[in-house]
Amino acid sequence: MVDGRAAAREAGILSPDDGHDNRLQVVLGDVMGKGLAASLIASEVRAVLRGHSRYSDVGGAVNATWLTTRHDLEANSRFSTLWVGRLDPSTGAIEYVDAGHGLAGIVGPRGWRLLSQPFLPLGMPVDETWTQATDVLAEDEQPLVVRRRLRRPGRLLRRRRRQAARDLGPGAELQGDRRQDRHLRRRRGCYRRRHRRRPAARPDDPIDDDPIDTDAIDTDAMTTGP
Amino acid sequence: MIFNELDEGTSVTLQPSGKFDLVSAPPLKARIDDLVRAGKPRIVVDLSAVDFIDSSGLGALIGGLKAARQEGGDLRIACAGDQVKAVLKLTNLDRILAPYGTVEEARHDW
Numbered sequence: 001m002v003d004g005r006a007a008a009r010e011a012g013i014l015s016p017d018d019g020h021d022n023r024l025q026v027v028l029g030d031v032m033g034k035g036l037a038a039s040l041i042a043s044e045v046r047a048v049l050r051g052h053s054r055y056s057d058v059g060g061a062v063n064a065t066w067l068t069t070r071h072d073l074e075a076n077s078r079f080s081t082l083w084v085g086r087l088d089p090s091t092g093a094i095e096y097v098d099a100g101h102g103l104a105g106i107v108g109p110r111g112w113r114l115l116s117q118p119f120l121p122l123g124m125p126v127d128e129t130w131t132q133a134t135d136v137l138a139e140d141e142q143p144l145v146v147r148r149r150l151r152r153p154g155r156l157l158r159r160r161r162r163q164a165a166r167d168l169g170p171g172a173e174l175q176g177d178r179r180q181d182r183h184l185r186r187r188r189g190c191y192r193r194r195h196r197r198r199p200a201a202r203p204d205d206p207i208d209d210d211p212i213d214t215d216a217i218d219t220d221a222m223t224t225g226p
Numbered sequence: 227m228i229f230n231e232l233d234e235g236t237s238v239t240l241q242p243s244g245k246f247d248l249v250s251a252p253p254l255k256a257r258i259d260d261l262v263r264a265g266k267p268r269i270v271v272d273l274s275a276v277d278f279i280d281s282s283g284l285g286a287l288i289g290g291l292k293a294a295r296q297e298g299g300d301l302r303i304a305c306a307g308d309q310v311k312a313v314l315k316l317t318n319l320d321r322i323l324a325p326y327g328t329v330e331e332a333r334h335d336w
Contacts, residue, residue: 030281032281032282032284032285032288033248033281033282033285034248034282077285077288077289077292078285079284079285079288081317100316100317100318100319101317102316102317102318103316118318118321119318120317120318120319120321120322121317121318121319123288124288124319124322125288125291125292125295125322126322
């Protein structure tokens, strides 16, 4: 299941919500910048999106969130990346919108595929309309939304794939895809320079408003499956 | 942050260096705003000496782009390194901040 502890400590948006006809909605977002202003806008985007999600599909909720938060984003020169997915555990159907997040996919023993779209983040100085896409998870697959700055997304995906193969039993065969792994390695390159291991956060530490502190994230808590 | 500035008449080129992040982005954004207010809304940001950019740096570029376009100009980036290009690609911001290979290419029609 998704764990909201990380969201409570950061300006990023990690919003598990199970109030959509037993579907699970997962939101991962990041408001540009740091400090109190970014944290407040992140909270606003999160709350507004959660509200619109009650009455709209994923695409409609993201568009409505943009219309609602547009003034505050523009007035403060901020923008927000978002990945919003809504999963029906009974069928494996997943609806999603990727607004400039770029690191989400489905992982299984046969490999992985990205759940990404070419949309801009919210808050850009051009008109944009976000439309949702759909995919269906097989029984042996699980969605994986990766936070920015993850050190080794390729390693994580390979680990997930091996785990999925193990879950199938001793006779299962792992089918790796080297091209996909190379693609991920290229993507991770942009985050490598600044990655220095930091000590893990403790409960009494002051709130860290850096929305993309990978080391404080338990990646297991960010995945869910049917 | 110390950055070089070259006024070429029809456009101004700014060249930040090092990490383009929370610390270094605000001064550059402030300078872009000053240039736009001074009637020089055609700006090229030469990123050849930038080895890292984060969301604050992206925000400064997007904010500068918005300010420049509101005054009838544009903000373009040139000589971006692999890390900058990867971040732009990942966030799809390369749709509105297309990286040019050289400063000359960026200001070719100005």
